[in-house]
Amino acid sequence: MIKNYLKIAWRGLVRSKVYSTINIVGLSMSLAACMLIVLYVGHELSYDKFHDDASNIYQAETKITFGKDPIHIPYLDYSDAPEGKGSVAGIQEYLRYQKVSENVMVTNTENPSLKFSEDKVLFADPNFFEFFSFNLIKGNKGEVLANPNSIVISERTATKYFADSDPIGRPLQLFGDEIFTVTGVSADPPSNSSIGFDFILPISSMLGMEKYKEDIEQGHLNFTTLFLLDESADPKMVEAGLLNSFGKNAGDDVQKKYLLRPLQSLHLGEDWAKNKYIGIFPLVALLILILALVNYASLSTARSTTRSKEVGVRKVMGAPRRAIAQQFYFESALYTIISFVLGYFLCLTLQPKFFELLGVQVDNAFIFSPEMLMSLVLLLLLTIFLAAAYPAILLSSFKPIAVLQGKLSKQQGGIALRKFFTVFQFGISVALIICAFVMDRQLDYFRHADTGVNRENIVMLPFSEKLGKHFGAFQEEVGSLPGIVETSSGILPLYKGHNMMGVQSDNSDEMIFLPTLTINKDFVSMMGLSWAIPPKDSIIKMGDRSAVIINQAAVARLNLEEDPVHQKINGQYEIKGVLKDFNYSSLHHKIGALCLFIKNDPSYKWLEKGGVLYAKVGPKTNIPTMLDGLKAKYQKYDNEQPFEYYFLDDVFDSQYKAEDRLAKIFGVFTGFAMLIAVMGLFGLATFTALQRRKEIGIRKVLGASVENVTTLLSKDFLKLVLFAICLASPFAYWFMDKWLENFAYRAPMSWWIFVLATLGTLSAAILTIGYHAIRAASANPIKSLRTE
Template sequence: MLLFNYIKLAWRNLAKRKLYSFINIGGLAAGLCACMLIMLYVVHELSYDRFHKDSSRIYSLFEKIKLEKDTMQLERFNATTAASIQQQNAAVESYIRMGNLASESIIMQSVANPNIKSEERDTWFTDANYFSFFSFPLLFGDKNEVLKQPFTAVISASIARKYFGSTDVIGKQLRYNGKYIFQVSGVMADAPSNSSIQANILLSYSSMAGIESMREIISGERGFAGVFFKVFLKLDDPAHAAAVVQNIDRLIAAQLDQGRAVMVPITRMHTDANFSPGFNLRYLKLFPLVAALILLMALINYMSLSTARATMRAREIGVRKSLGADHKSIAKQFYVESALYAFLAFCLALLLCQLLRPWFFNLLQLKVDVSFLYHPVVLMIYVLLLLITILLAGSYPSFVLSRYNPVYILSGKMSRVSGGASVRKVLTVLQFGTAAVLIICSIVINRQLYFFRHAATGINKENVVMLPFQGSMGNHYQAYRQQVAALNGVQQTATARYPLYGGYDMWFVMGEGNRPPMALSMLSMDHSLFGLTGLQWKFPPADSTQLGMPDKIVLNESAVESFGFSGYPLGKYINLGDKKVEVIGVVKNFHYKSLHSAITPLGINVEKDNTALWGANSPGCMFVKVAPKQNMPALMAKIQKIYAAYDMQEPFEYTFLDEAFGRLYTAEDRLAGIFGWFTVLTVLISALGLLGLAAFSAEQRTREIGVRKVLGASVAQITTLLSKEFIRLVVIALVIASPVAWYLMRQWLQQFAFRIDLQPWMFILAAIIAVTTALLAIGLQTVKAAVGNPVNALKIE
């Protein structure tokens, strides 16, 4: 009954003071919503692959090759690698191979409806024990039988609906690359969003013996590394992992490979940047800190306003204490009020979280299954957030209010009691200091991203479209390219093996003298790409007719330096595999990778325009330079029509070169997005708190303002009087925040080989934003108080 009375009293106070209730509940809800969204993202990223029953015992195998200045991680092995490892390691309980040819596209076609066909990238040949090794749900079929027989396939539910219109498709057939027919033996659930292994179609390993292009792959080739299979090992005990790695290292040495084995727990594959390009664990660790800061800001608002309002309820507390209530019962009352406010804020935050979730994950370019929202860990975090909020929001206000002395209160001496004024000043400084740090960090992060996208890379990316093609283009590529080049608006065309920023080959070569092996990135392109992308010569070929000869190579400046070529490098030789090639030209360094790292050695293999490399069962990429101010959709429609005339299997795709370059900075885009929006939220929460304190200050000094106006004080003087204390606190916060932000951003920028310098204007702009926000927040209340009628003010008792 007593609890019900406390709740009823709390509700009356909430309805009576609408402005303060809005600031308290609204600010707390905004902070909780931001915290929920960030933690949902963090938990999702850290939950990758933990749904497998034996996730603690499953490892992905890599070969790590240490070079002079670089390290490579390879995950492609031959057909015998996994079996050899199991034979020599009793701790290896079982293994799985998952293979496909990265350079070969896979076209699937419904046998019953040939018009339904598409390229299926996540298609893998795998072993029969796939569904007992992993814990992916199988909707239809026996997990021990579905992949045993040759030319059987297990497809995902979405693929089943795509090709057959339903998921009950056992016994139906798909045609593989126009030649081989696979029978559907099982249907699996779509891979969850927190799975590193994304497979739409699984083809039985035993089928490979019946596919002409696959026979050589499983022909019994001995060795360790290869080009086809990913290998996963399941150990009997994770404690044996180190011993297994040592045994695999001996196997590598016996096969004359230069690398060392690395076994990565499957639960770490997604969060390790070495094995998950574009992922940055440091940013993931930073986001919970941002969430905690935002929630802290909201709680500071609540506690500041609750203690500030103490004098307004002082008489109530004094009367209750004089009638026998002890400080415990008073504390309980205010704790119940805080709990009610926190619960209402939590419910509002849940609603906001559901509304903003699609936008938030779109901002992060992230897919999260709806079912993950009800994951036990997510629900536990939500409950924990509610409990923490209730605990912190109610603790300090209930303690302060319950300790008031009734003698001081009832004798009218409450004004002599500070009521936590000093604490409120500290909290205000902390709040705006945190906001200032986030503002500065957001400015620096966005400037670094701007630098990435606008820095001189040595490549002209404007109006360049990349059109990948597959081996299905056949011998028609030259005709295709000629017709595209003839279109109005097309200035130039060129060809390369890979799209720029979409891949390159890697060779290990020796320099002059006794230098250790060095990694040499290799791009294969025709001569036209030099002019199309604006690559600059450092030392042009003495004879341009040598370009395109198989025993010639072009290097960049970094490669020349790394090989130790002194003086004029043209005419020098390097060993490229078992072939000796002559350096006939040197291009100036250009960024063929992201600006995260320094420019590394690069070789350019120049192919003739009419070589059989392009088309003729080999994939590649055509580059199209488009004239300015063209109708791009109309032009791409024309190119697509030409493409369809020569390749009826592969879907038409294109990418703008500048967009491909921009995608290299996905992790930084996520960081900038979160920092940008949550910095705005932090500033708004700070402004709400300042608004509430300004309103309370004006209310407390109503009679003083009235007296001053009667004595001739102007509106400007009174506004300045009410504002200067808050502005002083904001300035103190900025003085404290600036060196903190400088240190944090200096450390963050150190990770980039190419970076901006911290400039004074960044800190000045942050100060202007913070001070302007503060003035706007307190201005309305101070001006309202300053222009009020002094007669009404002097009537207040």
């Protein structure tokens, strides 16, 4: 019987080529879109779950509260972890690691030509491979990091430096003159690991390196610290135990607390925006799938009248309703399986470009993992069930006497339901179009907003302590390069972080934690910052330890007088001027208080540990040539650290990756949704024109023009599309208004966005319907009436 069902289904598929193509193409596209989102969301939610003890591993972080200002520091001191393990019940094991912040030059000393700049270098405790479940291909887990001069490299790194030869026992040179011996080779960390590495060095080696030794001994170097807890341990009790052991309150206004965050939550927790939006992506996938299923159900109910006599005859011959429903389930399963196979290959074809568009990396091991393959199988089963449910129920419910007497009512043909489906499809499409427009407009607003900072044509060049010792000469030489019109310097690149300082509020005992930037005298003018209260002294005289510049937000935050110049903060720092507020961080947040310390001496000691050079590029400058000049000057003073640079406007834009990713997904799948909706309308218009061909023939014989017939066939569909637009627009407005509340600064939702979405949707509908309407109206009425 199943064989007969499949034969009938295949014949129907071949006979009705237009409807079959629309259903299969629409379903395959929607399934491909769903698969891509399932892969992306599944990958984001799977981070670090591959570790054997992942559910019992927690990262410890410090929470320091100054007055009412809490600050979360995701690190512990060097000695905290061993002390915690020894004194706090429930801690089974600990692991400390630290990622080297700057790129490291690595050289194969046996072949010095193999010299590369590396950005994935970690220092870690010797139990790294026992604590985690990374696959160690060569070496013993408990011994590979036991010696200070040992190093473990990833498989891709072993190929990069040693080709096909065995790297064990071979030397590598890092940090200028430090020699390490390869003791292990690890499989490349999977793409869903929050800990990425190519080189792992033992923490013990840091004690023998001058650049780290002093900071560790003085407790100035913090480490990412993870604890493996007993299965029965309560994380809250462990937090309390850590506080009692070595983290009690530091003062009346300063409180210290320790928090444990599950390892599996670290990836999304690092990016609040990504965490917020990750739930939207499955909703988009579901909407795309529903649109395709609506297409299938709509065309199936529209064609129900052509199958009604078949159902009537089978019921008269004794077929039970269950058997008829079963047949239509098999038919739907055939359509869905064909669509699924096509969609799967479409997904595999598109996934590299899709993930590149989103700026994420997903390796093949995850894509073809059993968990992902099982998710796709569940998607197939769900689609088969949803696609078949309504058509099977509807078609198996026909009464045989009414069908065979030609008394099948229009209501049984599902006219009302098809109208609902049309409204639903175009309503979703219009809502997605509006959302995509608003998101793109908000991102454009970010990129072109007046932040109070002149970001254009400014290059940021980080440098290490080695170059910092010669910074005065380096800055002078950079300033003399063709195309460089101005230079400045600071401790940190703008928009990539800032320091913090505890400040006693004026007229209050409250301690306030304020962001600080340390810059040189040219920074203010170079960045185009504006003065609210200009300094009364020359800015050259402000370069001493007791001078500070604040912004307007700091005046309000510290309860200072309207003109606070010459007042002191903490009784120590004299205010020399007040800058107008400017955005020194993301536009997600309102401008906060800020203190700026100006240092004038090019050889000032804050440069000894590195910093960043800002270089303003003049108009009509050949950028590649200018960058080559910068690189040559950099390598003149530091040929160990790799040459890196950032354009300030690119760094500013990178703060909105999550929103950019969301807008791209909405843009791509809005196109999918619109195409699926148009395909459904195309199928319904084809069927309607075919069903009414005799009516059209009679009207033409009686004198109706092509315009009259075209209007007759089009107006009902266009009414439904307009109704869908009217329903969807307020919902889209409400949803986007809620989304824009996430930003302190937002672009207005202009009326033209809704007009443009309406015109675009109507144009697509008119072109789709008009093709069939004009074709039907232009047909020879004799052919339509020949059978009468």
